[in-house]
Each structure stands twice: as C-alpha cells, then as structure tokens.
Amino acid sequence: MTTLSLLIPIALGLGLLGLGAFLWSLRAGQYEDLDGAAVRILREDDDTPGR
Amino acid sequence: MSCCAAPLISDKTRDTLSASRIALLEDLKANSKQLVDGRISYLLSAPAIHCGNCITSIEDQVGKLEGITDVRANLTMKRVAVTLDGDSRSLLPVVQALENLGYATQSLTAEEAGGSDPEFRLLVRSLAVSGFAAANIMLLSVPVWNGAEGATKELFHFISALIAIPCVAYGGMPFFRSAIAALRRRRVNMDVPISLGVTLATGMSMYESFIGGGHAYFDAATSLLFFLLIGRVLDHLMRARARAAASNLARLSAKGGFVVGEAGDLTYVALDAINPGMRLRVSAGERFPVDGTIVEGVSDVDRALVTGESDPQRVVEGTGVEAGTLNLTGPVDMLATRPARESFLAEVMQMMAAAEKGRSSYVRIADRMARIYSPVVHILAFTSFTGWMIWTGGDWHQSLTVAVAVLIITCPCALGLAVPVAHVVSAARLFANGILLKDGSALERLAAIEGAAFDKTGTLTTGEPAVASTDIPPGATAAIAKALALRSVHPAARAVAHAIDGVPEPRVSGLHEVPGHGVEGLVDGRRVRLGRRSWVAALMPEQAATDAQGVAFAIEGRGLWFTTLSERVRPGARDMITALRARNIPVTLLSGDGAAQVAAIARDIGISDWQAELKPGDKLAFLTAAAGQGRKMLMVGDGLNDAPALAAAHVSMAPASASDIGRTAADFVLTHESLSSITFAHRVAKATGQVVKQNFALAIIYNVLAVPLAMAGQLNPLLAALAMSSSSIIVVANSLRLHLLRPERAEAHGPEAGRKVKPQPMAKEAIA
Numbered sequence: 001m002t003t004l005s006l007l008i009p010i011a012l013g014l015g016l017l018g019l020g021a022f023l024w025s026l027r028a029g030q031y032e033d034l035d036g037a038a039v040r041i042l043r044e045d046d047d048t049p050g051r
Numbered sequence: 052m053s054c055c056a057a058p059l060i061s062d063k064t065r066d067t068l069s070a071s072r073i074a075l076l077e078d079l080k081a082n083s084k085q086l087v088d089g090r091i092s093y094l095l096s097a098p099a100i101h102c103g104n105c106i107t108s109i110e111d112q113v114g115k116l117e118g119i120t121d122v123r124a125n126l127t128m129k130r131v132a133v134t135l136d137g138d139s140r141s142l143l144p145v146v147q148a149l150e151n152l153g154y155a156t157q158s159l160t161a162e163e164a165g166g167s168d169p170e171f172r173l174l175v176r177s178l179a180v181s182g183f184a185a186a187n188i189m190l191l192s193v194p195v196w197n198g199a200e201g202a203t204k205e206l207f208h209f210i211s212a213l214i215a216i217p218c219v220a221y222g223g224m225p226f227f228r229s230a231i232a233a234l235r236r237r238r239v240n241m242d243v244p245i246s247l248g249v250t251l252a253t254g255m256s257m258y259e260s261f262i263g264g265g266h267a268y269f270d271a272a273t274s275l276l277f278f279l280l281i282g283r284v285l286d287h288l289m290r291a292r293a294r295a296a297a298s299n300l301a302r303l304s305a306k307g308g309f310v311v312g313e314a315g316d317l318t319y320v321a322l323d324a325i326n327p328g329m330r331l332r333v334s335a336g337e338r339f340p341v342d343g344t345i346v347e348g349v350s351d352v353d354r355a356l357v358t359g360e361s362d363p364q365r366v367v368e369g370t371g372v373e374a375g376t377l378n379l380t381g382p383v384d385m386l387a388t389r390p391a392r393e394s395f396l397a398e399v400m401q402m403m404a405a406a407e408k409g410r411s412s413y414v415r416i417a418d419r420m421a422r423i424y425s426p427v428v429h430i431l432a433f434t435s436f437t438g439w440m441i442w443t444g445g446d447w448h449q450s451l452t453v454a455v456a457v458l459i460i461t462c463p464c465a466l467g468l469a470v471p472v473a474h475v476v477s478a479a480r481l482f483a484n485g486i487l488l489k490d491g492s493a494l495e496r497l498a499a500i501e502g503a504a505f506d507k508t509g510t511l512t513t514g515e516p517a518v519a520s521t522d523i524p525p526g527a528t529a530a531i532a533k534a535l536a537l538r539s540v541h542p543a544a545r546a547v548a549h550a551i552d553g554v555p556e557p558r559v560s561g562l563h564e565v566p567g568h569g570v571e572g573l574v575d576g577r578r579v580r581l582g583r584r585s586w587v588a589a590l591m592p593e594q595a596a597t598d599a600q601g602v603a604f605a606i607e608g609r610g611l612w613f614t615t616l617s618e619r620v621r622p623g624a625r626d627m628i629t630a631l632r633a634r635n636i637p638v639t640l641l642s643g644d645g646a647a648q649v650a651a652i653a654r655d656i657g658i659s660d661w662q663a664e665l666k667p668g669d670k671l672a673f674l675t676a677a678a679g680q681g682r683k684m685l686m687v688g689d690g691l692n693d694a695p696a697l698a699a700a701h702v703s704m705a706p707a708s709a710s711d712i713g714r715t716a717a718d719f720v721l722t723h724e725s726l727s728s729i730t731f732a733h734r735v736a737k738a739t740g741q742v743v744k745q746n747f748a749l750a751i752i753y754n755v756l757a758v759p760l761a762m763a764g765q766l767n768p769l770l771a772a773l774a775m776s777s778s779s780i781i782v783v784a785n786s787l788r789l790h791l792l793r794p795e796r797a798e799a800h801g802p803e804a805g806r807k808v809k810p811q812p813m814a815k816e817a818i819a
Binding site: 004008011012015016018019022023026032033034035036039040042043 | 102103106107124125126127128172175176179180182183186187190191203206210214
C-alpha cells in the first residue's frame with residue numbers, strides 16, 4: 001500500500017508532465033510547419049526556430 | 052499552378068504601379084499584426100514554395116533586406132511570415148524580392164491568416180486530455196482485471212473516477228454539442244448513441260465505485276472518447292488542408308480600381324467604395340472591377356470566365372463590360388454603372404445560393420447508418436432491461452446494469468472511425484495527385500454518379516488558343532514575328548510567341564500595340580504588323596486575297612503570312628472521356644460558345660452529346676432537370692457562368708484556373724493541368740465507398756458477437772476494453788489499404804508530365 005501511494009502519484013505526475021509538454025508545444029507553434037521542420041534539419045547554417 | 056493565372060502575374064511584375072500590386076499591399080497591410088514591441092508582422096501566401104531550398108533562398112534573400120527583423124517560410128502552408136521593424140517600412144521590397152526569386156505572392160483574408168482555427172485547437176486539446184486520461188486509467192485498470200481486491204480496488208476506482216470525470220466533461224464536449232443539436236432538429240446522428248454510451252458508462256461506474264462493488268467502465272469511456280477524437284481531428288485536418296490549399300490559389304477578381312479624378316489624376320479605390328457614376332481607368336492586363344460602360348479607348352476583352360466564349364471581344368466607346376472580365380490590349384476608361392454588390396457576379400451568387408438549397412437534402416452515409424443504428428441499439432437496451440426485470444422479478448439494479456452494459460458495448464466506436472479514417476486516407480491520396488477535396492461527403496457523392504457534364508472553355512480546353520498551323524518561315528522572319536508577339540498579352544499573340552522557337556529579333560523598333568487591331572513595329576525602315584487580318588493585310592494589299600482565318604503577320608513589301616489558331620484541349624481529356632464511358636457514365640458537353648466551335652471540340656475528344664450557346668441559367672436548368680429525374684450528375688466547370696450549375700450538381704469539380712466563385716462552388720479542385728485526375732478521383736471515390744461499407748460490416752459483426760454477451764449479463768470491463776480497441780484497430784487497418792491506390796499509367800500526370808504536353812513539339816511541326 002505504501003509503495004502504491006508513492007508510485008501512483010509519480011505515474012500520474014509523469015503523465016501530466018507529458019500532457020503539459022504537449023499542450024505547450026501546441027501553443028508554441030511546433031506543429032505549424034511539419035514539412036518544413038523535416039528539411040530544416042538538413043540546412044547547414046545555424047538555425048534557431050523563431051516565433 | 053494554374054495555366055492561365057501564372058503568366059498574368061509575371062506580366063504584371065513589369066508594371067510596378069498595377070492595381071493588383073497596390074491591392075496586394077493594401078490587403079497585406081489590413082491583415083498585418085502589430086507586435087508588442089512596435090514591429091509589424093505580415094503573412095504572405097506564396098504557393099510556389101515546394102522544397103527545402105525554397106526555405107533557404109527566401110529566408111536568406113528576404114532576410115538581407117533593410118528593416119527586416121524576422122522572416123520565416125512555412126513549407127506546409129506555403130506561406131511566408133515577415134516582420135518589419137516599424138510602421139514606416141514598406142513591404143514592397145519584400146514582395147519584389149520574392150517575385151524575383153520566382154515566388155508570386157498573394158494576401159490572405161483575415162480568417163485564413165488567423166492561423167489555426169479555434170475549433171481545431173479545441174479538438175487537439177481534447178484529444179490530448181482524453182489520451183492522457185485513457186492511458187492512465189488503463190494503467191489503473193490492469194491491476195483490477197488481474198484481481199486486485201478490497202481497498203486497493205476501491206482506491207483504483209476512486210482515482211480513475213477523479214481522472215475520468217473532468218476528461219469526459221471536457222473531451223466529450225464536441226460530441227455532446229453535436230448530439231444536442233441533432234436532437235433539437237428531431238434527428239439522430241452517430242453522436243447521440245456515443246454521448247449516451249459515454250455518459251451512462253461514466254455515471255454507472257461512479258455509482259458502482261461509490262457503493263464499492265461491481266464493475267467500473269472508466270477505461271472504456273475514456274478510450275472510446277480518445278479513439279473517436281482521433282477520427283474527428285483527422286477529419287478536421289483534411290478539410291483545413293484543402294481549404295488552405297484552395298485559398299492559396301491565385302485570386303482572379305479585382306480588388307479595387309483606379310478612379311479618374313476631375314483633373315485627370317488617378318486614385319486607388321477599394322472595390323466596396325466604387326459607386327455608379329465613377330470613371331475608372333483599367334489598364335491592359337487588369338480585370339474590370341465592376342459592371343460598366345466603356346467611355347474612352349479601344350481594347351479587346353477576354354470574357355471567357357463570365358460567358359464561356361473563348362474568343363476575345365473588341366470593345367469600343369459605349370460597349371458594356373462585366374465585372375471580372377479581363378482587359379487585354381489597351382487602357383480604357385469605364386463608367387461604373389452598378390456597385391460591386393449588384394454586379395453580374397452578385398447575380399450569379401444569388402443563383403448559386405438557390406441552387407445549393409437543392410443539394411442540402413443529401414444525407415451522409417454515417418448519418419443514414421445512425422438513423423437505423425440508434426433505434427436498434429436503444430430498443431436492444433430497453434428489451435434487455437425489461438427482460439431482466441421479468442427474469443429477476445424486479446431487480447432494478449441488476450436490470451439497469453445490464454441495459455447500460457448493452458449501451459456501452461454498442462457505443463459506435465468503430466462506426467465513428469469507419470467513415471473519417473477512410474475519407475482522410477483517400478483525401479491524402481487525392482491530394483498527392485493534385486486533387487483537393489473540400490468535404491468528405493463529396494467522395495460518397497462522387498462514387499454514386501450516373502452522368503457527367505463538362506464545360507468547354509477552361510475545362511476541357513485550357514481556355515488559351517494554340518497555333519494549329521502557320522506559314523511563317525522559320526529564321527529571321529519568325530524572329531521578327533516573335534518580337535511583335537511578345538509585346539502583347541492578347542491570347543492569340545501569346546500563342547504565336549509560344550509557337551516560335553528561338554530569340555526575338557532585337558532590331559525591331561517602335562513597338563506599340565494598336566488596341567483592337569494588333570502590334571506594330573519597324574524593322575530596317577519597313578513597317579511590320581501582327582494581328583487582325585484586315586488590319587495587317589493593309590500593308591500588303593496585293594496579297595490579301597486569301598481567306599485564311601486567325602492571326603496575320605506582314606512585313607511591308609516582303610510578304611504576308613497567316614497563322615490559324617485552335618483551342619488547346621487539355622491533356623488527358625480524350626482518355627478521361629473514354630474511361631468514363633467504359634464505366635457506363637454518359638458525358639454531356641455544356642458550353643456557352645458557338646455551335647461550330649463546340650461541335651469541333653466535341654468531335655475531337657469523342658463526345659456525341661453536346662449543347663451550345665447556353666446561358667448560366669440554361670446550365671443550371673439542365674442539372675436541375677437531371678436531378679428531378681433522379682440522375683446524379685457530376686459537373687466539371689470553371690467559369691462564373693458554371694458556378695450555379697456547379698452548386699446544383701450532385702457533385703462538382705473545378706480546375707485550379709477557375710474563377711474564385713467556381714472554385715468555391717466545387718467540391719473538388721483539380722490542381723494539375725491534365726484531366727486524367729478526374730478518372731483517378733472517381734476510382735478513389737468508388738474504392739472509398741467500398742472500404743466504408745466493409746468498415747461498417749466489421750463494426751457490426753463485432754456488435755453482433757458482443758451484444759448477446761452484454762444482454763446475458765456476462766460483460767466485464769476487460770472484455771469491453773479488448774473488444775472496443777480491437778474493432779477500432781481493425782477498422783483503421785482496413786482503411787489504410789486505400790493508401791495503396793495509385794493512379795494508373797494513363798492517369799499519372801505529375802506537374803512535370805502536364806507541362807511536357809504543352810505545345811513545344813507542335814510548334815516545331817508548325818514552323819517546318
């Protein structure tokens with residue numbers, strides 16, 4: 001029982017972390033240009049994603 | 052890109068003060084966004100972006116310009132976002148830089164530029180939340196299935212409830228809303244049994260966990276929502292992509308015009324602000340913004356988009372012109388007679404709205420299924436309830452549990468996925484082959500067609516003439532003719548320029564266009580003319596006896612030559628007609644053109660059933676009559692005159708070069724020049740219909756197997772979860788088979804293949 005009371009919050013916390021990360025990435029526009037992201041990785045110059 | 056729009060844009064680039072350029076800048080400004088730090092961000096549509104190099108060259112070249120703080124090209128949406136460091140900066144250098152790189156730009160309307168629409172964001176967020184809930188509840192359910200007992204089981208149920216309740220409340224919203232809307236209209240759709248199943252499953256599980264016994268179906272409820280939301284998101288994604296692609300196509304209607312003031316000065320006025328009585332100047336290559344009468348100047352007007360007539364018409368003082376027609380050869384002044392909202396265009400819009408009402412009676416296959424499915428399911432649940440009441444002698448709890456279990460197991464998870472997944476896969480296949488699908492139900496309608504009607508100009512033909520034969524000798528003479536032909540935007544001149552190989556003669560001087568007649572110049576002191584026969588023949592009166600038609604070319608004192616033109620049939624037209632006939636689909640040609648021209652084209656591509664000289668209302672009448680007899684017609688057309696017919700047909704297609712309204716009215720937009728994509732679209736639609744039916748069959752088989760178990764009271768959460776997931780996976784896997792569809796050799800026409808068919812080989816024959 002004690003292990004459970006520790007493990008369940010950890011499991012849920014990790015899940016929430018993933019959910020939060022996804023919602024953040026959605027809002028930050030990470031999915032705006034999926035085709036472009038695939039070719040940008042091949043560019044030679046230093047390219048930091050802009051908003 | 053479209054065959055007609057592209058050269059127009061490049062012609063206009065020479066003229067920096069053209070109305071379209073000013074309209075573009077005004078539009079971009081209107082839709083720009085001011086950032087917090089005072090910078091201005093603009094969003095441009097650049098449909099030509101297609102590869103990684105495009106991104107690099109755009110970002111490098113535009114980024115070098117003064118005043119640009121940020122530039123980012125979007126390959127998926129084919130857009131460029133540019134940020135300027137202040138209000139005073141003009142966007143003009145950016146537009147020019149992009150055009151020099153080969154990317155013609157257009158503005159986006161406010162709602163298109165708004166980026167991701169709120170409905171889609173809500174769906175994706177719901178999907179994320181229900182995915183989180185489904186995964187975690189499943190995690191907690193596994194120990195329960197494995198025999199966790201007592202306090203552990205209660206704790207797990209309790210935590211599951213805590214996760215499931217907000218998730219169902221939030222993630223279920225799209226379904227609840229749709230179900231309520233349907234019930235209000237006294238109809239049932241698939242969302243009614245879905246909403247009922249999900250809420251009842253959650254409610255009953257809460258009750259069971261509270262009293263501390265029995266089964267909890269939280270996992271079933273949340274994973275059901277998760278699967279269904281996947282279907283919804285895919286469906287939305289498909290439509291959004293087609294909409295974005297359609298809005299990226301060149302707009303053909305004018306957005307404003309130059310008003311001539313008292314002192315002869317020109318001011319740019321937006322379309323809505325043009326009033327009757329205003330005098331407008333329309334230069335060569337522009338479209339008339341409103342209906343009006345010519346008051347000064349002579350020119351040729353291309354009215355193909357409006358009337359379907361392919362030959363340009365000569366206009367002089369007093370001739371009436373319609374909004375949307377293209378002024379070809381000379382600048383003219385017109386007097387606006389009607390405001391934009393009452394133009395010929397607006398009349399067509401009204402006709403379309405009326406025509407669309409007839410079509411709205413179409414019921415999607417999923418809704419047709421729901422009409423049968425929902426009552427059956429609800430009757431089954433009710434029967435099990437009463438059955439158990441009688442069997443157990445009035446045990447409410449037991450009977451209700453069984454009834455709810457029936458509703459949960461019949462909740463149409465696979466049915467909800469059956470249609471959207473198949474449609475999304477097909478839409479992706481069509482998209483890859485240059486066909487934009489605006490709405491999934493169009494696939495169902497296309498599969499059912501029993502006849503097809505085609506417009507001629509701009510649909511079966513490219514709307515631009517090509518040289519059929521010429522007696523202009525190659526070499527020096529041809530070089531002079533080319534120099535003259537390049538001066539004009541008249542379609543006939545362009546056809547001649549296209550047909551002549553080699554470089555234009557540079558010694559031609561004094562080149563000028565005589566509106567309504569042709570182009571004139573001087574070579575070695577001799578006059579040279581290209582254009583209307585009677586006008587050109589004046590240079591060589593002794594040779595004018597021949598009665599040849601088409602374009603004439605003459606060098607004073609040297610000779611007179613004739614070139615005949617014919618409409619260029621789109622590649623793949625003949626194959627497409629043959630293929631449709633092989634599938635037992637009769638083809639009719641409906642044209643606004645004269646009978647002789649229509650008969651020639653019809654004979655050329657093998658259509659025996661044709662009608663000529665039709666007005667927009669006649670085409671509409673033809674299609675409504677067909678609909679009245681119960682014949683489901685496909686209409687393919689491009690012009691304003693086709694728009695009401697496109698809206699009235701069972702299903703409709705328009706080439707990308709069509710008028711705005713034509714493209715809006717059509718269900719499919721064909722972006723390749725070749726017409727063979729029509730046959731491919733029809734084949735995909737048929738295959739999709741098959742797969743959807745198979746999906747329904749699979750989903751129903753699963754129900755037939757599972758429902759007796761539920762009615763017997765033998766259902767447990769593990770069984771429910773397994774059955775639901777496996778049926779969904781089978782349906783998705785079956786739909787993915789559609790991805791294997793490839794265009795046959797005859798149907799395969801990439802953009803390159805389409806381009807190769809352009810008349811270069813023909814030109815060589817003609818010259819030789």
